[in-house]
Amino acid sequence: MLFLFRFAIILIILFSKLIYANNILINKPLSTLDTRYQYTYDLLSLIMSVTPEFGDDKIEQSSTYMTRNRTLHELISGEFIDVMAEAPQPEWDEKLIVVPIPIRKGLQGFRLFIVNEESAKLMNEVNKFEDLLALSTGSGKDWSTKRVLERAGFNVVTGSNYNGLFGMLSKNRFSTFARGINEVYEEVASRKSTLPNLMVDKNVLLYIPLATYFYISPKKPLIAERIKVGLLRLIKSGAFNIFFYNNHCKSLMKAQISKRKVFNIPNEFIATERMLSLVNADFLVNTDLNFNQLCH
Numbered sequence: 001m002l003f004l005f006r007f008a009i010i011l012i013i014l015f016s017k018l019i020y021a022n023n024i025l026i027n028k029p030l031s032t033l034d035t036r037y038q039y040t041y042d043l044l045s046l047i048m049s050v051t052p053e054f055g056d057d058k059i060e061q062s063s064t065y066m067t068r069n070r071t072l073h074e075l076i077s078g079e080f081i082d083v084m085a086e087a088p089q090p091e092w093d094e095k096l097i098v099v100p101i102p103i104r105k106g107l108q109g110f111r112l113f114i115v116n117e118e119s120a121k122l123m124n125e126v127n128k129f130e131d132l133l134a135l136s137t138g139s140g141k142d143w144s145t146k147r148v149l150e151r152a153g154f155n156v157v158t159g160s161n162y163n164g165l166f167g168m169l170s171k172n173r174f175s176t177f178a179r180g181i182n183e184v185y186e187e188v189a190s191r192k193s194t195l196p197n198l199m200v201d202k203n204v205l206l207y208i209p210l211a212t213y214f215y216i217s218p219k220k221p222l223i224a225e226r227i228k229v230g231l232l233r234l235i236k237s238g239a240f241n242i243f244f245y246n247n248h249c250k251s252l253m254k255a256q257i258s259k260r261k262v263f264n265i266p267n268e269f270i271a272t273e274r275m276l277s278l279v280n281a282d283f284l285v286n287t288d289l290n291f292n293q294l295c296h
Helices: 004-020 040-047 068-079 091-093 118-125 131-135 144-152 162-170 179-187 221-237 240-255
Strands: 023-026 058-061 082-088 098-100 108-116 137-140 157-158 176-180 198-200 205-209 215-217 261-264
Touching: 023 040, 040 058, 040 082, 040 221, 040 240, 068 091, 068 157, 091 240, 098 221, 108 118, 108 162, 108 179, 131 240, 137 144, 137 162, 144 157, 162 176, 162 198, 162 205, 176 179, 179 198, 198 221, 221 240
Parallel strands: 023 058, 137 157, 137 176, 205 261
Antiparallel strands: 082 215, 098 215, 108 176, 108 198, 108 205
């Protein structure tokens, strides 16, 4: 019986490898409500379309949900995932191939706060950074932003489950939940029926220098080269800007950045020199840009 079980496992592994042999495997969202990675999936498809000389590989999601720690280990092995878009962390930088082009132009560093009905009143009273620090904030336990928030003086309450963090906020386990402009509105809207007391604060923007890079398995250097070549082609042609603003203008306009109190905190894990190693400084977005003009 044990022999048959082991033989079945081997067959499953071999079958999986045959299915995915000519595919580029990306991370699977953590749930049907997890839309954080759709932008990167679509961007990767666009990259494939402008680099036909590399072959006709197809993009497929990995077969299982993975925590970030497990994703790192699977990327190192190169068996069941090839690529993931992620914020820099020392271990990822050391063990994976990184394409240092900030694919969100730094936008995910524009942090808005999801709040509940009770903490919304407290956020309306925030006038200085110390007021913001007085409110506990939520974060995933493996997230790079957790350490940044802690070093800035925030009282960070962690959760091990992405979806669970929204429930924790709803139950007032912490007061705020900082999310990127690129994700915050959809996250609240998709949970309106189950967590109706959650909303996006309209008073504050916290700016953290952040980048999202494509990280690739060290076993798949050709994929890394294809992504780099494709991104640079898209940027040079202007297609990247069109893609970026088509995806983010709705949120940028809704956020009304010019009407918010803006606080800045440093991020020692992000090197500006690295963010600009393959692109010009004007590639990045900043809070002084006129998004009304850019989006029209």
